[in-house]
Amino acid sequence: MIEIQRLTKRYGSTEVVKDFTLDVGAGESVALWGPNGAGKTTVVRCILGLVKYEGVITVDGLDARSRGKAVRALMGYVPQELSFYDEMTADDLLDYSASLRGIGPDRVDEVAELVDLTDHLTKRVRELSGGLKQRLGIATALLPDPPILLLDEPTSNLDARSRDAAIELLEDLRRDGRTLLVTSHHIEEVAMLVDRVVAMEDGRINVICGPTDLAEKLGLRVWLHLILANGSADRALAVLNEQGFSAKMNSRGVLVEVSAQGKGDAVAALQHAGVEIKDLEVWR
Amino acid sequence: MTSVASIDSPERPDLSTIGTIAGKEIRDAIHSRWFWLWTFAFAGLASFTAAVALPGSQVAGFGNFGRTAASLVALAQIIVPLMGLTLGAYSIAGQKENGALRFLLSHPISRTEAFWGTYLGLAASLAATVFGGFGIAGIITVAQGGGVNADSFIRIAILSWLLAVSMLGLGMLISTFADRASAALGIAIFTWLGFAFIGDLGVIGTSVATSLPTWSLLLTAVLNPVEAFRLASLTAFSGSLDVLGPAGRYAVDTFGDNLGWMLFLVMGAWVVVPTILAWWRFNRIGDL
Numbered sequence: 001m002i003e004i005q006r007l008t009k010r011y012g013s014t015e016v017v018k019d020f021t022l023d024v025g026a027g028e029s030v031a032l033w034g035p036n037g038a039g040k041t042t043v044v045r046c047i048l049g050l051v052k053y054e055g056v057i058t059v060d061g062l063d064a065r066s067r068g069k070a071v072r073a074l075m076g077y078v079p080q081e082l083s084f085y086d087e088m089t090a091d092d093l094l095d096y097s098a099s100l101r102g103i104g105p106d107r108v109d110e111v112a113e114l115v116d117l118t119d120h121l122t123k124r125v126r127e128l129s130g131g132l133k134q135r136l137g138i139a140t141a142l143l144p145d146p147p148i149l150l151l152d153e154p155t156s157n158l159d160a161r162s163r164d165a166a167i168e169l170l171e172d173l174r175r176d177g178r179t180l181l182v183t184s185h186h187i188e189e190v191a192m193l194v195d196r197v198v199a200m201e202d203g204r205i206n207v208i209c210g211p212t213d214l215a216e217k218l219g220l221r222v223w224l225h226l227i228l229a230n231g232s233a234d235r236a237l238a239v240l241n242e243q244g245f246s247a248k249m250n251s252r253g254v255l256v257e258v259s260a261q262g263k264g265d266a267v268a269a270l271q272h273a274g275v276e277i278k279d280l281e282v283w284r
Numbered sequence: 285m286t287s288v289a290s291i292d293s294p295e296r297p298d299l300s301t302i303g304t305i306a307g308k309e310i311r312d313a314i315h316s317r318w319f320w321l322w323t324f325a326f327a328g329l330a331s332f333t334a335a336v337a338l339p340g341s342q343v344a345g346f347g348n349f350g351r352t353a354a355s356l357v358a359l360a361q362i363i364v365p366l367m368g369l370t371l372g373a374y375s376i377a378g379q380k381e382n383g384a385l386r387f388l389l390s391h392p393i394s395r396t397e398a399f400w401g402t403y404l405g406l407a408a409s410l411a412a413t414v415f416g417g418f419g420i421a422g423i424i425t426v427a428q429g430g431g432v433n434a435d436s437f438i439r440i441a442i443l444s445w446l447l448a449v450s451m452l453g454l455g456m457l458i459s460t461f462a463d464r465a466s467a468a469l470g471i472a473i474f475t476w477l478g479f480a481f482i483g484d485l486g487v488i489g490t491s492v493a494t495s496l497p498t499w500s501l502l503l504t505a506v507l508n509p510v511e512a513f514r515l516a517s518l519t520a521f522s523g524s525l526d527v528l529g530p531a532g533r534y535a536v537d538t539f540g541d542n543l544g545w546m547l548f549l550v551m552g553a554w555v556v557v558p559t560i561l562a563w564w565r566f567n568r569i570g571d572l
Binding site for chain 1: 300301304305308311312315316379382383384386387388389390391392393394570571572
């Protein structure tokens with residue numbers, strides 16, 4: 001559905017995307033994952049024809065450079081944040097986007113209902129919370145009922161509850177058989193949403209793998225912050241060090257370094273030793 | 285989901301898309317502070333100018349209406365270029381800075397459609413401001429018993445709007461080179477200073493210091509769109525440029541009855557050339 005061959009993008013003398021090649025099949029869900037500055041958003045902007053690039057991008061057989069309008073008609077784009085058109089109401093923004101695509105007002109009501117935005121249509125964009133803005137962005141992308149959705153950091157500006165709601169919505173869209181290309185630097189949402197992860201670093205593809213293999217392939221490590229029952233911190237520290245974990249105490253509990261996929265090992269070791277864990281957090 | 289066959293059409297500009305974007309620009313203008321600020325400022329100053337014209341007096345060779353019109357031209361040559369330049373300068377750079385342009389161009393529209401939609405919408409908004417201001421001034425002049433030469437008055441209003449849209453095109457050209465709205469606005473304000481003040485004073489100073497031939501003085505004046513507007517407007521209501529001294533007399537002697545049309549064409553060129561350049565440049569911006 002989306003074929004990218006030898007994509008290179010330069011800003012001045014700096015190459016932000018280097019020799020990037022990727023095929024995304026119809027109905028496939030792919031994440032571009034990596035830290036800020038890895039080149040994820042630039043790849044999306046190249047597909048949309050917003051920046052000039054070297055290489056070839058085709059979408060459903062259409063060249064993105066020479067057939068930009070036709071290519072964009074196949075895609076819905078969800079920007080990282082709707083930080084513009086502040087004075088427009090959500091309804092007006094959807095109407096405007098629909099008019100640009102030659103879509104009638106009935107579809108506006110339909111997508112507003114689909115993303116649970118109906119009660120907020122009369123609010124101005126600046127009055128919407130981050131979660132509602134995200135839903136509005138998704139609603140505009142869904143107006144043409146596109147076979148492809150490009151989502152740029154769809155959950156980066158959301159609180160936990162809004163993020164869960166957004167991921168649930170995106171999972172529904174994925175199940176509809178749409179092709180999804182998502183940029184993200186959150187490994188958890190990547191794992192839930194996609195079939196394949198393209199890990200990027202410094203504009204290059206580092207690893208392409210399934211979402212569950214990503215942490216292992218990249219050797220990602222996290223800190224587990226364990227809140228323990230009173231008086232058990234010393235015992236926990238001893239057990240963890242004995243089991244080969246790197247652990248240390250802080251003011252509220254114990255910090256233990258684990259692989260991104262090995263969090264359960266540390267918890268199991270403590271439970272096996274009879275140490276009561278009251279709560280835990282994952283620190284990255 | 286959208287089928288491929290339904291969108292497989294050539295990439296040519298679509299008038300309805302241009303109209304949609306222009307319509308949004310007009311709605312945005314109506315809801316924006318700048319629109320009402322400029323409209324009230326221009327209408328207020330124009331009304332004041334018309335109201336202070338004393339009936340029955342003869343100043344600098346103009347009658348009642350002539351003096352009101354001359355004052356309106358003096359007002360318009362300062363305010364109107366500033367309106368057009370700042371509006372144009374903010375248009376592309378502002379949308380680029382806040383991400384609106386990327387969102388707009390993520391739709392199945394071309395840059396040509398985005399540019400002309402924006403331009404036409406802003407040009408229509410400027411028309412509302414300029415004609416509104418002149419309309420109110422005209423009503424006040426009539427109410428004072430000053431009498432209005434409707435034909436000349438409308439011509440000056442149209443010339444003011446042409447000046448506004450020529451500056452709009454120039455402002456948009458500046459905007460295509462700037463990454464930030466503040467930079468574009470800064471350049472626009474210096475351009476306005478150059479046209480409205482320095483250009484005028486510079487021409488006068490240069491002519492005195494170097495004793496330029498009258499034809500080159502006229503050419504220099506016409507190269508400045510604000511000066512071309514002034515000459516065209518004075519021609520429109522007085523039919524003579526004698527008050528402008530040797531350059532004015534030279535222009536009348538050389539071009540005779542065609543002077544008005546020639547100046548109108550010069551204004552037209554100032555509308556078309558910067559706008560076409562801005563469109564050309566906008567289509568070639570590498571990164572939005």
